[in-house]
Amino acid sequence: MTFTCFVGIDISKLTIDAVLYVSATEPSFHQQFENRPSGFQKLLTWINQRQSSAGVLFCLEHTGIYALPLCCFFNQRKLNYSLQSALHVKRSMGLQRAKNDKADAYMLARFAYLYRDEIKLSELPSQALLKIQHLLAYRQRLVKSKVALQIAAQELAAFTDNQFSSTIVKDSQKHITQLSASIILIDKQLQTIIAEDQQVHQVYQLATSVTGIGLQTAAYLLVHTNCFSGFDNWRKLACFAGTAPFEYTSGSSIHGRSKLSKIGNMKLKALLSNGANAAIQSPNEFSTYYNRKIAEGKPKLVALNGVRNKLLSRVIAVVQRGTPYIRNQTDYLQVAS
Incomplete structure (x- = not known):
């Protein structure tokens, strides 16, 4: 869909600041509204006075429960909006000297305009x-x-x-x-x-069929992947969870070790660590992999991180395949036959 107007919204507990942005050559407009349904309706009225609401894209930050009423409002009226990470927006927009609600709303609107071809629309979870x-x-x-x-x-x-x-x-x-x-x-x-919920329960059963995935880990994965619809493959999910290694090199002078990024969901990463530790306690493919890496001289944390990524890959595979995890070769032969 082609968007012609971009509205950045900075959300606080009591108010929302909106900036309407069309292009770099046209003036932007700012207005503040109450963070309540009556204020949301006034926001639409204000936008319709200047632009057609058909091609509008709303861009707002993840602010937890404060953003939920506005997201529900957009969802009910089938309006296009995108929830963005505050860190992603901040690091994408260069130097920002001012810090206030109006400046943040302008930055969100400009972010949506600059990345209009790449930005992903958000959907309210069930x-x-x-x-x-x-x-x-x-x-x-x-x-x-x-x-x-x-x-x-x-x-x-x-x-x-x-x-x-x-x-x-x-x-x-x-x-x-x-x-x-x-x-x-x-x-x-x-x-x-x-x-x-039938769909959630079916996906939950598939996820927990994987060795090392319990109630807490499966529940966190369900929430943060929107029932596994938010990630195309396990590598993107590993990047989100902070378990994907990245190289550290530059030219001919810097050749550092590949290491994990600190940008990730730390709670999900901790749950995956618990699951990996549990998975390697019994004879299975995860303990075999872990012991092989230790025998090769890999540090224990590196081997354990490999198990974490294997857990994610197996969970994504069983959900996309629609069949439970096959724990051993005997089960595999029975399914194949």
Whole structure:
């Protein structure tokens, strides 16, 4: 689709700043609206006074829950919009001296104009995926609180007299028990929500058939890949997760080792590490690969990262193929026959 008008939107808790941008030779327009449905309707009215809404592309940053109402509004009216990473936009637009809502909205509009041939349109995830996303975020906060209480109580008991720490340790234990029960409840709710949606449940069953992929890893993959529709192949997913190695060379003077980029989803990367560690504990293709790399003299972390990438490749393969993961040669021969 050919876009003739680009609207960059900077979203905050109470307001949204919009900049209408057509080209570098034409003036841009700025207006602020409330971050609520009535403000969104005023935004469309403001745009229609200047341009036809048929060829408009809206560009906005990922701002979590603050952007969700606007995305729902665009989705209901079938308007074209693109959610972009703030880091991607910032590093693509050169030097920026000003920092305010209007400047950020202008930068987003200009980004959409410059990359209009490459930019990907966004789609609102299904209700099931949105519920899973919020539950995962809540679970992560619960785990963080639980770990903080556990460490504080252990350190207090180890370095202070019992008469000073006993009350705090006992009270902390009560909260830890309650948080543990809440985490278990969240896991049950995740399984219930996944089971209620046929498509999500089918993809979940395929993903968890791979050795080392459990509830948490599969749920995070479902959310961040939009039920595996956001990535064409496992290499792009590995790049997103931060497990893809990149070379470090320049001319004839710099010949560094290939290494992982720090730009990636750290939570997903950690979950894949847990899955890789679990996968190599039993005899299978992952442990065989890991042991072979160790025998070749590769560092353990390099070998483990290879297992992480193998997990991603197997998950993508089973989802695209539509059949469960084949764990051993006997199963493969049975399926082939």
